[in-house]
Amino acid sequence: MAEIKLSGVSKRWGNFVGVDKFDLTIEDREFLVLLGPSGCGKTTTMRMIAGLEDPTDGQILIDGKVVNDLEPKDRDVAMVFQSYALYPNMNVYENIRFPLRVRGIDPSTHKDKVMRASAMVELDDFLHRKPAELSGGQRQRVALARAIVREPNVFLMDEPLSNLDAKLRVSTRAEIKNLSHELSVTTIYVTHDQIEAMTLADRVVVMEKGIVQQVGSPTEIYDRPANTFVASFIGSPAMNLMQGVIEGGTFKADRVSIPGFSASDGPVTLGFRAEDATVGGAGAEISAPIYTLELLGDATMVSVRIGGALISAKADKTFRAEIGDAVSIGVPASICHLFDATTGARIDG
Incomplete structure (x- = not known):
């Protein structure tokens, strides 16, 4: 050996x-x-x-x-x-x-x-x-x-x-x-x-x-x-990544508001995995029209456009909607990852 x-x-x-x-x-x-x-x-x-x-x-x-x-x-x-x-x-x-x-x-x-x-x-x-x-x-x-x-x-x-x-x-x-x-x-x-x-x-x-x-x-x-x-390379689908800013502990971007962060104010890249998010229900952090739907058998992949990024979340296999319908996606801070907006390095907080 x-x-x-x-x-x-x-x-x-x-x-x-x-x-x-x-x-x-x-x-x-x-x-x-x-x-x-x-x-x-x-x-x-x-x-x-x-x-x-x-x-x-x-x-x-x-x-x-x-x-x-x-x-x-x-x-x-x-x-x-x-x-x-x-x-x-x-x-x-x-x-x-x-x-x-x-x-x-x-x-x-x-x-x-x-x-x-x-x-x-x-x-x-x-x-x-x-x-x-x-x-x-x-x-x-x-x-x-x-x-x-x-x-x-x-x-x-x-x-x-x-x-x-x-x-x-x-x-x-x-x-x-x-x-x-x-x-x-x-x-x-x-x-x-x-x-x-x-x-x-x-x-x-x-x-x-x-x-x-x-x-x-x-x-x-x-x-x-x-x-x-690494976040974008590992996972199928890859981790969702979107640009935004932290203001007073809340991540903000177009159609996105996620409270509960301890990171300093300023621009960041936020990431989360599709399987960790929830589609529908109260307290949604993302609200946007459906860009595309993919039936996977065991789940339905729902995607929306935030800025220039395609953001995906896994819904139950029984989820039914049409492209263009408004959808709410729950993304609590506890499932999110923060990265430096310039270097891409991980930020803890």
């Missing part, structure tokens, strides 16, 4: 900064997710850990040993790629077995190791097939089995589910979650999908433009986002 430490790790190409001063310790057997939009530096960070990119500055340590100058093959990590990277001329059995052959593992042990890895991802019935004869989900399971058979100290997974359809993503995500529990191997998982991050991770690292925005458990990041970027 392995603890990984990144100390002041940066990656630059000329004037472009891909990753900036990344500091983090990934605990032994932890499942850590690097989350952020395309181009935020998450895959570059993973590639530096794997040895596929050289850091411009800083140190990478695995089990206390600096690995900056070690070749990828000497770092004892296994990587699962977005593109599967299977050998089309080999059947499933040989694709899974390939790392054992390359590393010179005793051939007498190959069959047992391959069959164990195959069973873990339910591929026993497909071992004779070539990759072209498999579905996307099956190919991804072959890639997982090929990583498992290595018995590495670290798993690195680079958006392994992005090529799968929605239904397969759900089932394969469950397989990865179960595998991480069974194998108890330090795992770093890169994704832009916040649902994957929330469901898989022990801890999440949210990144933007090469900079770490927040590190914490999924619950911590969801309940207490560090800034407006």
Whole structure:
């Protein structure tokens, strides 16, 4: 097993900064997710850990040993790629077995190791097939089995589910979650999908433009986002954010008045989650015409426009109204988050 430490790790190409001063310790057997939009530096960070990119500055340590100058093959990590990277001329059995052959593992042990890895991802019935004869989900399971058979100290997974359809993503995500529990191997998982991050991770690292925005458990990041970027990136739908001012403890904006804040007077960004608000009833803090309605099955999403922002709240699945109808939305101060109007940083109060 392995603890990984990144100390002041940066990656630059000329004037472009891909990753900036990344500091983090990934605990032994932890499942850590690097989350952020395309181009935020998450895959570059993973590639530096794997040895596929050289850091411009800083140190990478695995089990206390600096690995900056070690070749990828000497770092004892296994990587699962977005593109599967299977050998089309080999059947499933040989694709899974390939790392054992390359590393010179005793051939007498190959069959047992391959069959164990195959069973873990339910591929026993497909071992004779070539990759072209498999579905996307099956190919991804072959890639997982090929990583498992290595018995590495670290798993690195680079958006392994992005090529799968929605239904397969759900089932394969469950397989990865179960595998991480069974194998108890330090795992770093890169994704832009916040649902994957929330469901898989022990801890999440949210990144933007090469900079770490927040590190914490999924619950911590969801309940207490560090800034407006994290608030807008985590959650489905994302947190509602609107510009306004605090005046005498009351947040005010067009069609909005929410009392009960202790923050200083001045401009702020206010956020709240759609599921925390209530639609209809007395004591509404937001009153506006309905902009759109979305029937979700278990609920109805009601959206209104406040200034330039689209603000959503979840109503009961039986809620019925028409676009343009007036609606009242209850948003007490207790469910709200305040952020600095200039920097976007969280304000407590």
